[in-house]
Amino acid sequence: MESEFYEKDKLLIFKITDEIDDHTVQMIRRRADYEMERYMPKRVIFDFDSVTFMDSAGIGLLIGRYKFANMIGAKLEITNLTGSVRRIFDMSGILKLIPVC
């Protein structure tokens, strides 16, 4: 995972570059929460452009980060959902909660 923080906009962007499963989410979760706490952003974007595989662990990951972002007063968004990643997000219903930008 790569991340960038834009101080001016208080914007934190996570670009996920790994396959997302129950094994890899543990590392992604730890790093995302650590950086959200460190930068205290107002807006957090998860970019799925480089995600070549995701199973339901990705849904759990996003619900968890949504709650964490709420707790620190940040707004969570996701972007670049394609193929089977998109289908899994559609199926889960969490796009009602987390806006796509």
Added chain:
Amino acid sequence: MKEVFDNEMKLEFISKSSNEAFARLSVAAFASQLDPTIEELADIKTAVSEAVTNSIIHGYDKKQGIVKIVSRLKGNEIIIEISDKGKGIENVDVAKEPLYTTKPNLERSGMGFTIMESFMDKMEVESIIGLGTKVTMSKIIKPKIEEDEEEFKMLTTNS
């Protein structure tokens, strides 16, 4: 009588989450003999990942055990069995319901069975408390008609 298959593979590995990628890639490599589309392959990989993860985190929990995969090809269908000798499921019908999870604190979404059911053509779960769980899934890989016709034309014009 024993059912006849065109091909068969078996895979056994220790219930470590680092084996999830290896497991789904192995089944996908086997499935590619049926010439699936990228989307069909993604469906198979995702369904396998869900079943294998369930065996590891729910079936064996923190204990170590063996996850077994048997996959068979028959015509244009792939059949995949994923089993564990873990703790088993008390009520399979309830477990299959969307959003049902016994581990919400681990950020599980309860979408595993729902994804397996919608990404594959068939899915069946057999489970006995204390003995383990077996998930059997199958998918028909649609023949690529246009390509076949093209090939046929080429063969007939060349001869």
